[in-house]
Amino acid sequence: MDARQAQRGHSGSVRLGAWLTHHGESLRDALRRLARRPLGSLLSMLVIAASLTIPMTLLATLHSARIGLAGWSNEAALLQLYLKPSVDEAEGRALLTRLKNDPAIADARLITPEKGLEQLAQTHAIDGLLSEIKNNPLPAVIEIHPADMKGLDALRDHLAALPEVETARMDSEAVERLRGLISAGEQLTMIFLAILAPALAITMGNTIRLELERRAHEVRLLQLIGATHAFIRRPLLYSGAVLGLGGTLLSLLLSMLAMRMLVEAAARHGWDMGIQDTLPNMLLLLIPVGVILGITAAWLASALQIRRIRPT
């Protein structure tokens, strides 16, 4: 519609300038109107912020836990090769040397059946019982730190196929289970956010609708003199954008506070959760999402409402 007008009467660039000016005016108008009702505007932003803060803090915690876990599992996810009983210590040491030279392996350590029994005795304080066992039932074990985490499964299969090796076990099942739990938590939070989004849109839409109702007189007049819906709606869309921006910024702030409190509380109890009180960059994505949500809400609310306000 604006482009067509531009062709009539005035040069296109001049009208385009005036049209852009109207965007600037609309933004200023939106800010002025929000400022005129600071309490109401702040309240709707707080509603948005409050409902976003819980899932955002959760996401941040889970994200941080995932990072901590990645570091931990690098150390912990080692392979254990259980050697066949027929393999004697000399053969075991020969295998160890070969493995240490494998570029896929960072480090390897041999635990002879005797040493294994000693460790078991130390950790479980069952000296008496064990000294009575005449035939040591433990196999020789080689512990392996892989050079990197990629291709771990292939490495295990390769090692399991060695003639000296009875079985190869990966000691990362607990880590995997935790990781799965975190993924489930993240997915659950995302579902929660997806449910929350329309509720937030309704909150913002309602704020816009009230604004429009307060301006019914003005809307009627604008309709009478031939303003398009787009023109009437423009300041409202900016109001929606400002609401969405303010709400998400506020919720980022609240989430940051919540994270800091969480970390400090954990530290007081001498518990290092390995969680940072910084927010993952991913959450910055919520800002444009909030703005778009606000604009969409304002668009829907005004589309429904402007039609209902009829000139008299």
Next chain:
Amino acid sequence: MIQFERVSKAYPNDQTALKDVSFRLPAGRMVFLTGPSGAGKSTLLRLIPQIERPTSGKVLINGTDIGRLAAWRIPQFRRRIGLIFQNPNLLDELSVFDNVALPLRIQHYPREETARRVRAALDKVGLLDREKARPMELSGGEQQRVNIARALVAKPSIVLADEPTGNLDPELALDIMRIFTEFNAAGVTMLIATHALGLISQFDAPRLTLREGRMHLENA
């Protein structure tokens, strides 16, 4: 050109305001619409910018059946019509200048041309020195003149006025009517509903008279 073809209008409460009204007002003419209270004058005017729609019959503007206009064309269509109702309908939070500028703003007129036209319109109604005032600081008559300036600022091809001089003292009323005749002389089609028979008798323009929703043609 404004043309009514057998137009009837019944309000939802079954109040029949117009009955089988037909007339033709050629472009560039000025006509007074008179008749007793409740005769349907305001209703007839409101059918033209599509504030109301006829129950039956057709309203044609420059040959176009406006009942068939797509919704998105209505704003464009309304911009060619200057509306002056008895209630000045000004926005209190805007200055006199900004009120008058509204019809240009919605069409994205450049700033300088807007200012030039607004001042010319305010000058015509004698309010050039009040451009910074708020509508609430003006008398009823002054508000009505702002309303008239706003209706004329975008140079509409049709002006519809519903009792435009209702709030004005006789001298001002005469001034306003003179502005209208000037406009008409410049080619604008004018349809003016009024009770002020004494006032319009001073002007050489035909009269359409409504009685109980029916049209009677007579000449002044």
